[in-house]
Structures are given as C-alpha cells and as structure tokens.
Amino acid sequence: MKSDTMSFATIGRFWFPVLALVIPLAIIVVVTGQFGGLSIQRTVIEMLISIVIVVGLYVFVGNSGIISFGHATFMAIAAYASAWQTCCEMLKPITMSGLPPFLRDQSIPLLPSAVVSVLLAGGAAFLTGLVIMRLTGLAASISTLAVLFILNVVYSNWDSVTMGSASIVGLPTYVTAWLALGCAVFAIVIAYLYQVSAFGLAIRATREDEVAAAASGISLYWSRLIAFTLSGFMVGLGGVLQAHYLGTVSINSFFLSFTFLALAMLIVGGMGSLAGAVVGVVVITAMVDIFRRLEGGISIGGEQWSLPAGTQELIIAAFMLLILVFRKDGIMAGREMTLPGQEQREKGLING
Amino acid sequence: MANIVQVLVDAIALGSLYALVALAIGLVFGVMRLVNFAQADYITIGAYALVVPTVSVTPPLLLGALPSALMIGGVLVVVMALALLTERVAFRPLRNSNPSTLLISSFAVSYFLQNLVMLIHTGRPKSVGIGQGLANAVEIGGVRVPGVQLLTMVVTAGLLVALVLFLKKTPLGIQMRAAAENFQMARLLGMPANRVIALAFAISGLLGGAVSLLLTIQTGTLDLRMGLMPVVYAFFATVIGGMGSLPGAALGGFLVGVASVLLQTYLPADLRPFRDAGVFMMVILILLVRPQGLIVTSAAKERV
Numbered sequence: 001m002k003s004d005t006m007s008f009a010t011i012g013r014f015w016f017p018v019l020a021l022v023i024p025l026a027i028i029v030v031v032t033g034q035f036g037g038l039s040i041q042r043t044v045i046e047m048l049i050s051i052v053i054v055v056g057l058y059v060f061v062g063n064s065g066i067i068s069f070g071h072a073t074f075m076a077i078a079a080y081a082s083a084w085q086t087c088c089e090m091l092k093p094i095t096m097s098g099l100p101p102f103l104r105d106q107s108i109p110l111l112p113s114a115v116v117s118v119l120l121a122g123g124a125a126f127l128t129g130l131v132i133m134r135l136t137g138l139a140a141s142i143s144t145l146a147v148l149f150i151l152n153v154v155y156s157n158w159d160s161v162t163m164g165s166a167s168i169v170g171l172p173t174y175v176t177a178w179l180a181l182g183c184a185v186f187a188i189v190i191a192y193l194y195q196v197s198a199f200g201l202a203i204r205a206t207r208e209d210e211v212a213a214a215a216s217g218i219s220l221y222w223s224r225l226i227a228f229t230l231s232g233f234m235v236g237l238g239g240v241l242q243a244h245y246l247g248t249v250s251i252n253s254f255f256l257s258f259t260f261l262a263l264a265m266l267i268v269g270g271m272g273s274l275a276g277a278v279v280g281v282v283v284i285t286a287m288v289d290i291f292r293r294l295e296g297g298i299s300i301g302g303e304q305w306s307l308p309a310g311t312q313e314l315i316i317a318a319f320m321l322l323i324l325v326f327r328k329d330g331i332m333a334g335r336e337m338t339l340p341g342q343e344q345r346e347k348g349l350i351n352g
Numbered sequence: 353m354a355n356i357v358q359v360l361v362d363a364i365a366l367g368s369l370y371a372l373v374a375l376a377i378g379l380v381f382g383v384m385r386l387v388n389f390a391q392a393d394y395i396t397i398g399a400y401a402l403v404v405p406t407v408s409v410t411p412p413l414l415l416g417a418l419p420s421a422l423m424i425g426g427v428l429v430v431v432m433a434l435a436l437l438t439e440r441v442a443f444r445p446l447r448n449s450n451p452s453t454l455l456i457s458s459f460a461v462s463y464f465l466q467n468l469v470m471l472i473h474t475g476r477p478k479s480v481g482i483g484q485g486l487a488n489a490v491e492i493g494g495v496r497v498p499g500v501q502l503l504t505m506v507v508t509a510g511l512l513v514a515l516v517l518f519l520k521k522t523p524l525g526i527q528m529r530a531a532a533e534n535f536q537m538a539r540l541l542g543m544p545a546n547r548v549i550a551l552a553f554a555i556s557g558l559l560g561g562a563v564s565l566l567l568t569i570q571t572g573t574l575d576l577r578m579g580l581m582p583v584v585y586a587f588f589a590t591v592i593g594g595m596g597s598l599p600g601a602a603l604g605g606f607l608v609g610v611a612s613v614l615l616q617t618y619l620p621a622d623l624r625p626f627r628d629a630g631v632f633m634m635v636i637l638i639l640l641v642r643p644q645g646l647i648v649t650s651a652a653k654e655r656v
Contacts, residue, residue: 311471314471324446
C-alpha cells in the first residue's frame with residue numbers, strides 16, 4: 001500500500017487528460033448559460049452532442065486507425081428507435097402504421113426508451129462488426145460505407161415504419177445544456193477508461209503495426225470488434241440526444257454530409273487522441289457557426305453583407321485538406337492533455 | 353425468351369458502365385493506394401459542364417450546344433483537367449500518407465467539389481436534352497434495344513478494349529500495371545512515378561467523362577448526386593474484385609451491375625425500392641466468404 005498523498009497524486013495524474021477536457025467544457029456551459037444569447041446556447045448544446053458522437057467515433061476510428069463511414073448508421077438506428085418509442089402517440093397509428101402494436105399504441109417512458117435505443121445501436125454495431133471486422137483496413141472502411149447505404153436505402157423506403165424520407169416530428173425535446181454536458185463527460189470518461197485498458201492498448205498496438213500486434217498474440221478481429229461495438233453504443237447515445245434535442249428525426253440527416261462533418265471534426269483535431277476528438281469538435285463547431293452567421297448576413301458599417309450559401313461547406317472541406325497536408329495528425333497530433341513534465345512518460349504509454 | 357434477352361441486355365449495359373467506373377477507381381488505387389471518392393464529382397462536373405451555370409432548371413446549353421464531336425471532346429477534356437488538378441493540388445502532397453489518410457482526403461475533395469457545383473449551379477436537379485436521336489429503339493434479332501443502351505454497350509466495350517490494349521501493349525500501360533503490382537519496386541526499376549500517377553488520373557478522368565455523358569444521355573437530368581451511386585457501386589466492385597486488381601475491378605463492376613438489374617427485375621414490386629440494399633448486402637456476403645476479394649493480388653498482402 002502506498003501512502004494516501006501518493007495515490008492522490010497518481011489519481012490526479014491518471015485523470016488529468018479527462019479533467020483538462022471536461023473542466024473547460026463545463027466552464028463554456030456555465031459562461032454561455034449566464035451571459036450568452038439563445039443562439040450561442042444552442043450552438044453549445046449542438047457542440048456537446050457532437051462531442052458524444054465524435055468521441056464515440058474516435059473509440060473505433062482513433063484507436064484502430066480504420067476509417068468508418070458507417071457510424072451514422074448506428075446513430076440513425078438509435079434515433080429512430082427512440083422516435084418509435086416516444087414520439088407523437090396520437091399520430092403514430094396513422095403515420096407509422098407498420099410498427100408492432102406495443103410501440104404503435106403507446107409511448108414508453110423516456111429513460112427506458114433511451115436505454116433501449118442505445119442498446120439497439122450497440123447491438124447493431126456488434127452484428128455489423130462480426131462481419132466487417134474480418135476485413136482488413138481499406139476493405140473494412142468501404143464496407144462500413146456499404147452499411148451506411150444499406151440503412152439509408154432501407155429506412156428511406158420502409159414507409160410504414162420510418163415514414164420514408166420524410167421527417168418524424170414531435171419527439172419530446174428534453175435535452176438541455178446540462179444533460180448534454182453530462183453525456184459528453186460520460187462519453188469522454190468511457191473513451192478514456194477504454195483506451196488505457198488492456199483492450200484499448202491492444203487495439204492501439206494493432207493500429208501501429210498489425211503484423212507485430214498479431215505476432216504478440218493480439219487478435220485483430222476481437223480487439224476491433226470490441227472497439228466497434230463500444231463505439232456503436234456511444235454514437236447511439238449521440239443519436240438519441242440529437243433526436244431529442246431537435247425533436248425531429250430524418251434519415252437524410254444521417255447520411256454522407258453528416259458523416260463528412262463528424263469525420264472532419266475527428267481529423268482536424270487529430271484522430272490519434274481523445275483530446276484531438278474533443279478539440280476537433282470545438283474548432284469545427286466554432287467555424288461552422290461563424291460562417292453560418294456570415295452566410296446569414298451581417299452588417300458592417302451599415303452595409304448588409306453576406307457570404308453565399310454553401311461557403312461554409314467549402315471552407316470546412318478546404319480546411320480539412322490543409323490540415324491533412326500540413327499537419328496530418330491533426331491539431332493535437334496524437335497527444336492527450338498532459339501536465340508539464342508528464343508528456344514523455346505518457347507518450348510511451350498511450351501514444352506508442 | 354425475348355424478355356430474358358432484354359434483361360440480359362440491361363444487365364450487361366449497366367454492368368459495363370459500372371465496370372468502367374470501377375476501372376477508373378482501380379487504376380488510381382493501383383498506383384497510389386487512393387480510393388477516390390472524388391470520382392463521383394468528376395462524373396457530376398462533366399455533366400454540369402454541358403450547361404451554362406444559372407438558377408434555371410432548364411438551363412441553356414454550354415458545351416452541350418457544340419456539335420457532337422466537340423461536345424464529347426470538351427467534356428472529356430474538362431473532366432481530365434479536373435482529375436489532374438485534384439491530383440496536383442490535393443493528392444500529390446499526400447502521396448506518402450497511409451491509405452486511410454488518402455481516403456479521407458478524397459472524401460474532403462469530393463465534398464468540396466460537390467458544394468462548389470452547388471454554389472455555381474444551385475442544388476436543384478436540372479434537365480438537359482442531348483443525344484435525343486438515341487432515344488429510338490433499335491431492333492436486333494427480335495429484341496428491341498434502346499439506342500442509349502446500345503451506345504452504352506458499344507462505348508464501354510470500346511473503352512474496355514482500348515484500356516486493355518493500352519495496359520498490355522504500351523510501355524506506359526505496362527509501367528502502370530507494374531506500379532499497381534508493386535509501386536516501390538517499379539519505381540526502383542525506373543518507372544516515372546509522377547507521370548504514371550498523372551496518367552492514371554487522366555484516364556480516370558477520361559472514363560469519368562465518358563460515364564457522365566452516357567448517364568446524361570440516359571436520364572436527361574443533371575443532379576448533384578448523379579455520380580454518387582455509380583461510384584459507390586464501383587467502390588464495392590473493387591472491393592469484391594480484390595483491391596488493387598484491375599481485372600478484379602472490371603469483374604466486380606459487371607457483377608454488381610448485373611446483380612442490380614436482376615434484383616430490379618425479379619424482386620417483387622414492393623421490395624424493389626430496396627434493390628440497392630440487396631446488392632450491398634450481397635457485397636458484404638461475398639466478402640464474408642472471400643475477405644480478400646475474388647482476385648487476390650500480391651499487392652493486397654501486408655508486407656512485413
């Protein structure tokens with residue numbers, strides 16, 4: 001047994017990378033809650049939900065090094081599952097007549113429905129992973145794209161249950177800044193505990209060198225499947241949050257544009273570290289917000305002035321390309337937030 | 353009987369179209385391990401080059417107003433220039449990155465180009481009439497083949513043959529196949545890397561331009577996403593064919609195209625909208641049985 005002060009310092013050092021992310025986020029929530037306008041507060045909630053999603057994406061993509069285009073699938077599964085359980089009791093029998101009676105004729109309380117939806121997303125990720133994780137890097141990436149398209153085709157055409165490509169409206173909107181913050185913190189903690197666990201270290205070893213990792217007795221298949229499933233649960237949570245923040249669910253919001261934005265956040269921050277995922281979300285959210293406002297029009301010296309619609313997308317894409325060319329490991333370049341002097345040791349441990 | 357022949361004609365026409373796109377993807381993948389999402393936008397932009405940028409849904413013709421030969425040449429040149437430009441600006445600086453980084457960068461290029469088209473031409477689908485004379489059906493041996501399909505088959509067959517001859521018989525083609533087999537070794541043996549990669553992009557642009565003309569003649573509409581489905585099909589084609597294998601890419605393209613037409617024809621009517629999901633599901637099933645794809649090249653194996 002070590003002394004209490006020792007273990008306190010150790011615990012502090014262990015949790016520092018998480019605290020260094022969570023505390024600034026909490027400060028942002030408090031400050032914007034006190035002083036910010038409504039639109040800033042909305043942006044902050046969207047940012048926190050994106051953190052849940054991108055950190056979830058990071059758990060697989062960052063740790064395994066395999067790009068996934070399929071995670072919007074699991075978000076959509078969770079979001080729709082939650083909509084089926086909680087949405088618009090009066091309209092459901094008409095608009096979604098194909099639902100089984102226990103869903104069609106009643107609503108399910110919010111918390112159990114959210115849990116069920118997240119479990120469903122994780123389960124779907126597990127089943128998908130069973131197949132796709134057999135493939136090597138690029139083939140796996142492209143197969144996740146196949147998964148995204150399969151779900152999109154099915155949900156866009158399964159009219160009696162998903163209302164096709166129309167939006168389901170009228171979900172209860174219970175997501176507040178504090179709930180979103182809670183979920184973001186939860187996601188960050190889970191991702192951190194995972195990446196320092198034996199499973200996390202194993203999959204990070206496969207990212208660095210598949211052959212060497214396999215030779216050391218690490219199963220590429222199982223380590224990736226675990227990460228894929230866990231990240232499926234997490235983006236599922238993000239999907240539920242998004243659905244109950246916006247109050248609407250639409251299949252086209254879980255397709256390529258969304259996938260691009262989520263990946264851009266991860267890449268810009270740096271997919272090699274948890275801090276990268278969070279920083280990327282903050283940076284891209286800020287950029288999107290600023291350019292959206294400029295597109296909406298601002299007045300400079302009495303002159304109304306605005307950027308043409310679509311500029312924001314061009315700038316995000318160009319920015320991402322610049323990052324890839326000039327700083328390909330992203331803003332954080334694979335580093336976690338560390339205390340001064342701690343970096344060398346952590347580098348050996350966490351970042352290979 | 354004639355009905356089955358009709359279905360086969362459809363299947364071969366679509367299959368060869370997808371094979372062309374898959375070859376374009378496969379060529380570029382072979383020489384630089386890049387799965388190029390932007391191929392979709394090469395196709396889209398080639399088609400949009402036919403019209404003047406306006407907000408109108410029936411825009412006046414730009415390249416489309418030229419005589420056929422000039423129009424075809426113009427579109428091909430535009431798309432090849434675009435492909436070379438993306439190579440020079442976006443992909444060359446990333447040449448030594450790992451395949452995942454390249455994949456992501458092509459996703460970004462694609463997103464950029466798509467939004468650029470939207471900015472210039474607006475997001476609304478437009479209609480454009482070129483090659484109306486091809487709408488008439490031609491009767492061959494009791495089977496009525498729409499002129500467009502006949503054209504598609506002739507063009508794709510011609511391009512496939514030309515491409516095979518190029519790859520097998522010309523020095524540059526042989527260098528390109530060598531590069532696809534083992535880039536490092538080919539380079540050590542004196543293959544000019546920049547030229548071969550640029551050429552691969554130019555050919556992918558040429559094929560993209562041909563596909564965009566064929567698609568536009570077939571559908572008569574321009575849409576921001578018109579290149580997307582063929583390219584996604586082509587991605588899966590290259591994966592089931594075996595990544596890095598050119599014959600595999602062509603074979604995979606035929607397979608997904610034929611599967612798509614067969615499902616479209618023989619699925620019950622209420623399941624037909626799910627056709628694409630069926631094809632993609634098949635892709636995943638094939639991969640379950642043969643994770644390396646149908647034709648495995650030495651390049652597909654991880655070297656230690």
